[in-house]
Amino acid sequence: MKAAPEAQRRLLDLQAIDTSLAQLAHRKRTLPELAEIDAVARELSALEDERVRAQVAVDDLDRDISRYEKDIEQVRVRKDRDQQRLEAGGALREIEGLQHELATLNRRQSELEDAELELMEQREAAEQTLNAVLQRLAEAGARRAAAEQRRDEAYAEIAKEQEFKSSARGPLAADLPPDLLSLYDKIREDSGLGAALVRSGRCGGCRIELYGADLARVKAAPADEVVRCEECRRIMVRTPESGL
Ligand SMILES: [Zn+2]
Known part of the structure; x- marks a missing residue:
């Protein structure tokens, strides 16, 4: 799947809101x-x-x-x-x-x-x-x-x-490409987290460090390629602080 890097980065804002909503629902239940x-x-x-x-x-x-x-x-x-x-x-x-x-x-x-x-x-x-x-x-x-x-x-x-x-x-969700949004929502519904920032060479979802062929794959992926973690299947959002 392809999506503009800017759209991928907005997934992180969406994820922050969804995490807050999940925390509020959890607080209500408990x-x-x-x-x-x-x-x-x-x-x-x-x-x-x-x-x-x-x-x-x-x-x-x-x-x-x-x-x-x-x-x-x-x-x-x-x-x-x-x-x-x-x-x-x-x-x-x-x-x-x-x-x-x-x-x-x-x-x-x-x-x-x-x-x-x-x-x-x-x-x-x-x-x-x-x-x-x-x-x-x-x-x-x-x-x-x-x-x-x-x-x-x-x-x-x-x-x-x-x-x-x-x-x-x-408005944030309405602004995202529909296919990217539906992929994100599907992963999030399964695991609570649909997209995570790659930070210091680690997937932000499962915290596993990328190495070898996997690291090479992520590094080689074009900026508009939607990359997913091999371990947790989440969308890996890449920014300059990703350490790649
Ligand atoms: Zn992961």
């Missing part, structure tokens, strides 16, 4: 915020499981406590009824029966109240656990929001630089 957001998402998911378990524990205790409340209320109702019947008076045997039942009901009420009190203490502890999980969820959520904001700011900055580089690339 932002530390992305790993941070992933880690917080895993943390939030584990905390959400913990929250559900803690909430279930509180709900279970609430259900048990309200069951005790009902039982205690039933005992109170029976005690009031017995008390009224006792006050109304009656046969001795009936009064003794009522007194015996009242004593039993008092014991029963006392047992139920003790058991309820114990559950209420357990509920208090369960609620503290739940509140601690909710607190950690809120903290992790805030960390995620902050990381997402930093990610979006970095994305916006990268997009601005990408736009700037792309707007410079357009």
